[in-house]
Amino acid sequence: xxxxxxxxxxxxxxxxxxxxxxxxxxxxxxxxxxxxxxxxxxxxxxxxxxxxxxxxxxxxxxxxxxxxxxxxxxxxxxxxxxxxxxxxxxxxxxxxxxxxxxxxxxxxxxxxxxxxxxxxxxxxxxxxxxxxxxxxxxxxxxxxxxxxxxxxxxxxxxxxxxxxxxxxxxxxxxxxxxxxxxxxxxxxxxxxxxxxxxxxxxxxxxxxxxxxxxxxxxxxxxxxxxxxxxxxxxxxxxxxxxxxxxxxxxxxxxxxxxxxxxxxxxxxxxxxxxxxxxxxxxxxxxxxxxxxxxxxxxxxxxxxxxxxxxxxxxxxxxxxxxxxxxxxxxxxxxxxxxxxxxxxxxxxxxxxxxxxxxxxxxxxxxxxxxxxxxxxxxxxxxxxxxxxxxxxxxxxxxxxxxxxxxxxxxxxxxxxxxxxxxxxxxxxxxxxxxxxxxxxxxxxxxxxxxxxxxxxxxxxxxxxxxxxxxxxxxxxxxxxxxxxxxxxxxxxxxxxxxxxxxxxxxxxxxxxxxxxxxxxxxxxxxxxxxxxxxxxxxxxxxxxxxxxxxxxxxxxxxxxxxxxxxxxxxxxxxxxxxxxxxxxxxxxxxxxxxxxxxxxxxxxxxxxxxxxxxxxxxxxxxxxxxxxxxxxxxxxxxxxxxxxxxxxxxxxxxxxxxxxxxxxxxxxxxxxxxxxxxxxxxxxxxxxxxxxxxxxxxxxxxxxxxxxxxxxxxxxxxxxxxxxxxxxxxxxxxxxxxxxxxxxxxxxxxxxxxxxxxxx
Ligand SMILES: Nc1nc2c(c(=O)[nH]1)N[C@H]1C(S)=C(S)[C@@H](COP(=O)(O)OP(=O)(O)OC[C@H]3O[C@@H](n4cnc5c(=O)[nH]c(N)nc54)[C@H](O)[C@@H]3O)O[C@H]1N2
Ligand SMILES: Nc1nc2c(c(=O)[nH]1)N[C@H]1C(S)=C(S)[C@@H](COP(=O)(O)OP(=O)(O)OC[C@H]3O[C@@H](n4cnc5c(=O)[nH]c(N)nc54)[C@H](O)[C@@H]3O)O[C@H]1N2
Ligand code: SF4
Ligand SMILES: [Mo]
Numbered sequence: 046x047x048x049x050x051x052x053x054x055x056x057x058x059x060x061x062x063x064x065x066x067x068x069x070x071x072x073x074x075x076x077x078x079x080x081x082x083x084x085x086x087x088x089x090x091x092x093x094x095x096x097x098x099x100x101x102x103x104x105x106x107x108x109x110x111x112x113x114x115x116x117x118x119x120x121x122x123x124x125x126x127x128x129x130x131x132x133x134x135x136x137x138x139x140x141x142x143x144x145x146x147x148x149x150x151x152x153x154x155x156x157x158x159x160x161x162x163x164x165x166x167x168x169x170x171x172x173x174x175x176x177x178x179x180x181x182x183x184x185x186x187x188x189x190x191x192x193x194x195x196x197x198x199x200x201x202x203x204x205x206x207x208x209x210x211x212x213x214x215x216x217x218x219x220x221x222x223x224x225x226x227x228x229x230x231x232x233x234x235x236x237x238x239x240x241x242x243x244x245x246x247x248x249x250x251x252x253x254x255x256x257x258x259x260x261x262x263x264x265x266x267x268x269x270x271x272x273x274x275x276x277x278x279x280x281x282x283x284x285x286x287x288x289x290x291x292x293x294x295x296x297x298x299x300x301x302x303x304x305x306x307x308x309x310x311x312x313x314x315x316x317x318x319x320x321x322x323x324x325x326x327x328x329x330x331x332x333x334x335x336x337x338x339x340x341x342x343x344x345x346x347x348x349x350x351x352x353x354x355x356x357x358x359x360x361x362x363x364x365x366x367x368x369x370x371x372x373x374x375x376x377x378x379x380x381x382x383x384x385x386x387x388x389x390x391x392x393x394x395x396x397x398x399x400x401x402x403x404x405x406x407x408x409x410x411x412x413x414x415x416x417x418x419x420x421x422x423x424x425x426x427x428x429x430x431x432x433x434x435x436x437x438x439x440x441x442x443x444x445x446x447x448x449x450x451x452x453x454x455x456x457x458x459x460x461x462x463x464x465x466x467x468x469x470x471x472x473x474x475x476x477x478x479x480x481x482x483x484x485x486x487x488x489x490x491x492x493x494x495x496x497x498x499x500x501x502x503x504x505x506x507x508x509x510x511x512x513x514x515x516x517x518x519x520x521x522x523x524x525x526x527x528x529x530x531x532x533x534x535x536x537x538x539x540x541x542x543x544x545x546x547x548x549x550x551x552x553x554x555x556x557x558x559x560x561x562x563x564x565x566x567x568x569x570x571x572x573x574x575x576x577x578x579x580x581x582x583x584x585x586x587x588x589x590x591x592x593x594x595x596x597x598x599x600x601x602x603x604x605x606x607x608x609x610x611x612x613x614x615x616x617x618x619x620x621x622x623x624x625x626x627x628x629x630x631x632x633x634x635x636x637x638x639x640x641x642x643x644x645x646x647x648x649x650x651x652x653x654x655x656x657x658x659x660x661x662x663x664x665x666x667x668x669x670x671x672x673x674x675x676x677x678x679x680x681x682x683x684x685x686x687x688x689x690x691x692x693x694x695x696x697x698x699x700x701x702x703x704x705x706x707x708x709x710x711x712x713x714x715x716x717x718x719x720x721x722x723x724x725x726x727x728x729x730x731x732x733x734x735x736x737x738x739x740x741x742x743x744x745x746x747x748x749x750x751x752x753x754x755x756x757x758x759x760x761x762x763x764x765x766x767x768x769x770x771x772x773x774x775x776x777x778x779x780x781x782x783x784x785x786x787x788x789x790x791x792x793x794x795x796x797x798x799x800x801x802x803x804x805x
Contacts, residue, residue, distance in 0.1 A: 156448020221352020344380025701768025
């Protein structure tokens, strides 16, 4: 499968897949070796911006610890095998479990990098269908699920998420996001920091709500050090002020399709800023002023991320963000919160415009805790017990794709122990790490630089309508299948094929399925066309696998050529001809066309959301009673749990430290540079202490994704700066009930000094 090697020096352009910012990279390659990576100044979206991680795709590609050959666990040790041996092993393992326990005993976990992988985006669905089990888990329920669930109730689909119109807004309020470290999320915007600075440069205002004075808070006009978990209360009190002071005015085009305004007014009555102050921890006069500023600004947009979603009120907070944007007249207008028009694959562009079937949960429940299915999956916090609790339907085998749940999901010691008891586990992953060390077989994908890229998922949440495809800058290694071929083949083995099955047949079936579905879908631009004709057009190109599917999605998307209907419009070839991307312009109003609710209206008081308000009322009392709570944080040079094996990213002072306010340090007897033991209901870890004014008193912060000191991994650099796993502390029972998402911020803890650091 090796493509012809090329000699001489050339330049390749490739979008960075590491985070949601989607920066264009300019990659200099000499004799198939990368010699330099820098920002692509001509990229239509990122204009040369790059963060320290972008250029390390070279180090990642070259990392001697990166798995390049399949690994099979023999007598407890992972050894290199050929692909054909690995496939035989997988075939035996999976078939055995299916024979003994049935398909429902196989679970899958999909991790974050899969959301940026064109292969995974196109083939994970086939894989999941081939497993034929409801045990589907992903990083969504430790991340953005609440934001999607709220959007689905209000607007009709899990991808109709309003995006802050960063480049045109006059007033940006950020809750629980630190784009100076994260570069943004559910708001695809390369150089997010630069775009924040531009708001201020044009006379606008930026307000950051965060228990920590993050770098973003530092750069803002105003920092509101909220009590963790209280964002929904804060937002409801802003809604209260907007109604009470006669400031609520959604504007004509939103009002025309808005349900629930009066109901929300009534619901907000008990939540005056003074009434919630003890729980929220902010001065009510400041909150009232902010509400008035939001209403008075020429345009304003409220944006919330992980600090709002991974809390007990994740969905409710997301709902109330939309509510504030609606009440201040900022939904669906330039400078406010708008909907992206995805160029390819957008679920918000499919189906009948303006109406739909709406959103439901609970198609199945977990066996042990009876937690409902949400967005086609179960809460990942339930995975450990589904594996370890005996009985009918017990999970006996696990497939992980691009995930490291042992570091990223709650009460991870419990999951770590459970994984050891599986009868079979297979991981598609490029590292032998804390999770994959449990796998019987590890199937490596090629490196990021050996794969084509189009950020199918995250471009659906971009602040401009943009498309950018990059072919693989480097050829595959000898015998290395592409990532989609690994996933397709895994699917075939699950369907009962033998180890020598050819993944191309899965590809043919998949594209045929897409085309046949479209020609019979009245809302598709190729409705009524001959499927064979369309397939023949696609087959005539050299593209197969994800590229061919992308071509199809581009051509049937809102800017597509419709296979001849709009000959000037976009195809994959257009994007190949434009290696710096194609910009289809700023976001434009999409109401009412974006709506997919059964009523065809915005459901501002959707029944499920309304029903949660009573719980929120109780939090007015309970939140204020917490003495000390833990929150997370991100660092620009980290990427969740898996870039810590890249020397240039981890060198320097240790970053896995506990941030403590001086008042708390004094009271708890902690000293800067000393060590602390942090204990929650479910676990305990020790970490070095950093005393800092940049955190609210009563709150401590520890980043996630560390804890690389466990046996049986191959992470030589990471192991030297192991840090501790903060998810040993997060509680598997603490969930946002509306989305099944874990509470990773605002975890009640106790902290005490310890003399020496005991690695966990
Ligand atoms: N306490 C706490 N926990 C958190 C969070 C938090 O803020 N606080 N954040 C949560 C969030 S937002 C997320 S998204 C999750 C992430 O949770 P996960 O997705 O489970 O974990 P990652 O750290 O992203 O690990 C990615 C894995 O994919 C592998 N990998 C990398 N690239 C590829 C690829 O291209 N193909 C394949 N097949 N494998 C690849 C890596 O080697 C690694 O094993 O963590 C969550 N956990
Ligand atoms: N460098 C880097 N970039 C990344 C990642 C990474 O790991 N490293 N991960 C990527 C992924 S998968 C994601 S999902 C995104 C996440 O992107 P962001 O949502 O921007 O994530 P963070 O940088 O963790 O910022 C979350 C902020 O919420 C604050 N916070 C904690 N609890 C609360 C609370 O209760 N209320 C409020 N208002 N704030 C709170 C924290 O102090 C922190 O500053 O980042 C992506 N980008
Ligand atoms: S900001 Fe994100 S997309 Fe841009 S270079 Fe850094 S890691 Fe890559
Ligand atoms: Mo994430």
